[in-house]
Each structure stands twice: as C-alpha cells, then as structure tokens.
Amino acid sequence: MKILAILRVAVRALRRNKLRTILTMLGMIIGVGAVIATVSLGNGAKSQVEAQIASLGQNVILIFSGSFTRGGVRSGWNGAGTLAVEDAFAIEREVPEITLISPELRSGTLVAAGNQNWSTSILGEGADYLDIRMWPLAEGSMFSEQDVRSANKVAVIGKTVADQLYPGMKAIGQVLRIKNVPFVVVGELIPKGLSVMGQDQDDIVIVPYTSAMKRLFGATTLRGITVQASSTKALAPAQQQITELLRQRHRITPGHDDDFTVRTQEEIAEAANNASQTMRILLAAIACVSLIVGGIGIMNIMLVSVTERTREIGIRMAVGAHGRDILMQFLTEAVALSVVGGALGIVSGVGGSRLLNVYMHWPTLTPVEWVFFAFIVSAMVGIFFGFYPAYKASQLDPIDALRYE
C-alpha cells in the first residue's frame, strides 16, 4: 500500500475544510492540553512535596502536642501544649534508637534591629535541630548545647530576615531584638526558597528552646519534638516506644486517646502520596472524558465526510480500490485529525504549564512519558473512533456510491 499517497489524499481532504478540521481538532487539543497541563502541575507539586519531605531530614520522627486521631481533628489540644521538656529528656534517655532530638516551640512575632522592623516566625529548638533537618549554615555557627542549657540570647536567622533587618551588612554579630529582648545573631542559614504552600522558608529566626520558653513566651510546654532515629528500620520501633513512653508519662489509661501525635517521615510521605493518588485518579477520569469527547467529535465529522464523499468512494472503488484501501484512507484521516490535535494539545499543555510556572510561580514538571502516552492515546482515539465511519465507507457498494447524489 502506498502510505504516502494515502497521506497526501488525507491531508488534502482535511485542508479542504480547514475550519471544520480545526474545530474537530480543538476537541483533542483542549482534552490533551488540559491533561498535560494538569499532569505537569500535579507532578510539579508532587516533586516539591517530595523535596519538602526529604528536607525534613533523614529518618525523622515528628511528635506534636495534641492528637489528630479523631477524623483529623486535634483533640486534647487546648491551645496549651501537652508535651513537657521532661518528655523530650525521657525520650532521649529511654529510647535507644534515637540519635538526635530537638524540642520545639513556634510563634510569630515582630523583631527589630536598629530602626528596622520585621514580622517573622520564632522557632525555639535544640542545638541539634539543623543537623536533623540537614540544613547547613551560610555563615557563622549554630548555637551550642551550652547556649541551650544557659538559655542564652543567641539566634540563627534565615536569609529573608537577614536581608530585611541588615540590608547590605553582615548579620553575624548584630543585635536582634525579639519582644524587646536583645539577642545576638550567631548564624545565617542557607536559603531554601518557597515551600509548596508558598511560604517563605527563609523568613525564620531560630533560638534555643530554653530561651524561647523563659525569655520570650513564658511557656511551660512544647509545641512538638523533632527526633532522628538511627536508621529507617528503627523508625517503627522508635515510634512504638515513644508512644508507649509518652502514654505512660501522661498517665493515659488504656481506652483513652493519646494527647500527642507521633508521625514518622515515612507516614508523612505516604499521606502525601495518598493525596496525590486521589489527584491522579481524578486526572485519569478527566483525561478519559475529554478524550472520549474529542473522539466523538472526530467520529461525527468522519461520518459526515464519508457521506459527503460517497461519490468519490464510488470512483475509487470503480478504478480498483479494495474495501481495505478505503478503510485505510478514512482511518488515516481520522488518525491524522486525532494525532495532530493531540500533538497541538501537548504543545499547548506544555506551553500553558510553562506560563503558569513563569507568571504564577506554580511548580510544574511535564513528565516525558506522559507526552509519549498522550501521543499514543491520541492515535488510539483516532483509530477507535475513526474505525466505524471508515468501515462504513469500505462496505459501500460501488454502483450505489457512484449513483449517490
């Protein structure tokens, strides 16, 4: 069979009705474009979530005050934390799988330096916090164990805070006033950029948790505890032991809910994965619907085309075309419609997600395999929805077709 000749006839037939061809393709363009754009967005968000989870550190266990167990609602959380500093000491002492631990407090406050003001988050942490988070410093050093014990007025600040309060200056050694208490900046963090939620992760001040409790907030409880286990295998047993230890310390009798939550990094990753799984199923459903709509458009136009060109089919058959030749001709036209539409859809989907990335700063990432997949599926849509009209054409009787007005 002369595929080139068939293609030429197909292209000519499609160009003869330009507007109709474009409108038919539009179904595929919009369908495939929407799929590629949403996949790019979903994929971008997913990889950022993954990066974020990885940025928690390695083999990290997070312990929060309050419980999320009842349908995601925090029960046993009355604003005041339920975790005491002693709980952190007990975990460090009694759970052998733990390598690093950092008690945590957090609050938003106005900070000042000279005549500059800035509203930021104050994080009270242990001396090992940056090691757990694997967050390196750009300059200076982390406060020491001694600073924590003595509740010294020292702070490590993020890039945003440094830029706002000490523009054009070295931040190390400067004075930072938090709630009018003067702290000395000892370290500046490497910038991390925006989080998935669009929060500035560099807009942060880290001080010893002891200083935060005594000198800033007058707090007696912790917001949470960040813990690092010795290995991935140790995560589950460590989680188990921490839970038992805290229940015992908080005197929670069997049958009552925890007043704290222990989550491993794996569980957090899994939860994020489950959320994106739901997204993926939704996407697949949208993809199916839009491709079916596009396919029906193609089928409709091909049926019209077969009717309009009945005489042409008769002529082709009279000079020797087999049913198979006619079938191939119309199938080629249907596939050309769907594949060109699909390709334009891919281009507009990729382009659209680029635009969202550049102008809206949404994270996007177009997976190459989806581009291939979209292309193959486009071709299959053409074959599937083009088959019936093409088959109908191939079964025409040459005499009837020639006589058709």
Add this chain to the structure above:
Amino acid sequence: MNPIIQLEHVHKIYHTGEVDVHAVRDVSLRIEKGEFVALMGASGSGKSTMMNTLGCLDRPTSGKYWLDGVDVSGLDRDELATIRNEKIGFVFQGFNLLSRTSALENVELPMMYVRRPVKAREHHERALQALATVGLAERAGHHPNQLSGGQQQRVAIARALVNQPAMLLADEPTGNLDTQTSIEIMGVFQKLNDQGITIVMVTHELDIASYTKRNVIMRDGRIVSDLPVTDRLLATEELRKLREAQEAVQLVS
C-alpha cells in the same frame, strides 16, 4: 484466442421491495479482442445493468462471465476490484472525476490501487502519456471545473486508459455532450480502437452508434439484434464536414 468477453445465459434480477426486477434475461454474448461495440436500446432495457456486469462492478444473478479467459462470475468484491483495476477502463456519462483535483492526478488515480508497486515518477509519465493520447497533455494541471464537458470526458478516458486495460467500457459517454463534442469523443474512441483496444459503449443515439463496428440492441433485458455496422462513419470525416458547414454559414451571413 480467447474472446475478451464471453457471457453465457446471464441473468440479473434486482430484489427491491415487493417486486423483483428482471433487468437482464438470459443474455449470451461474445466479443472478440479489437471489436468496437455499441450497446443500444430504450431506456430501462438493461443496458447499464449489462455494462455494470461487464465492468465487474456487479455480479450476475446467474450465468457465466469469462473475461479474457478468466471466469469472473464467482469472484468476491476485492477480486473484482483487482480485475477492474487491471483489465477494465470505465468511462461514465457523468465523467465522475474527482473535483478540486488536477486532471493529472485524476488520471493517476487507478495507479494508486495497482497491487504491484509503481514508482511515483512512472505515475506521472504514464498519466501524462494517457493525457497526450486523448489530446489533453497541456491541460494536465487544470481542475475539472476549469475544463469543458468534452475535455472532462477526455480526462476520464485517459484515466480509463492509464493501466493499459484489456478493454474500455463506456456507459453513454456522449450523453452529456453536444453533437460536435460527441463526434470528437467518438474520434478518440476510433483512434484507440485502431490501436487495438476493445471498446464497448452504451448509446441510444443511432448516429453515434454508427461510428462503431457492431451494434447490439437490447429490449426488456434481452438481446434482440446483433449486427455489424455497414455504413460506418469516420469521426475525422464528419468533423471536417461539420467545420465546412459552419464556415459556409459564416460566409453566407
């Protein structure tokens, strides 16, 4: 030597609704290579049905049909299509050219369905040659709507010739043309016939039939007369006479 066409007791019955139409009744016919036959008869006498059968567009309800020694009465759709492609050139009353397609490409069409591959360059050469045979080489790039009826019919004849068929079948090829153009088309046929091509054509015009060599007359699906043409007209002669007459009219007026 085999006859090019041999029909034996061919019947064609159309089953439509309640009544069956017996369009061809017990026709036996033999046409040798190189003949030029006119199939004549009143409207509805079964001429087109006969032509469709001869042209392998349709199968007889019963009876045998040998085309160039091959029994084609039992062939299936695709086998008939191959026969049409290789052995038969068809010319229709309504030309049946593809619109918005150049004359050259219309002539190339049958080569698109040749089972053994033909080179693209050969396509052009053969199509141009066929157009030259009917005297239209310089109109190769024209579309049907840029051509007169006679020229369109010539393109159709070129298309019928391009695969070098064993015979040319034409169903009222001059039915849509004026007298002079009709004679011109008959001239093309006579030239082709002189080169050895077998031609069977349908006409209900007596004068057109007298350009052929043999007249077969049908009535109610049967052959009622089959005679050689005695006073055969030559298209070149008639065209010359016509032109002289036209000039004479112009001289007088």
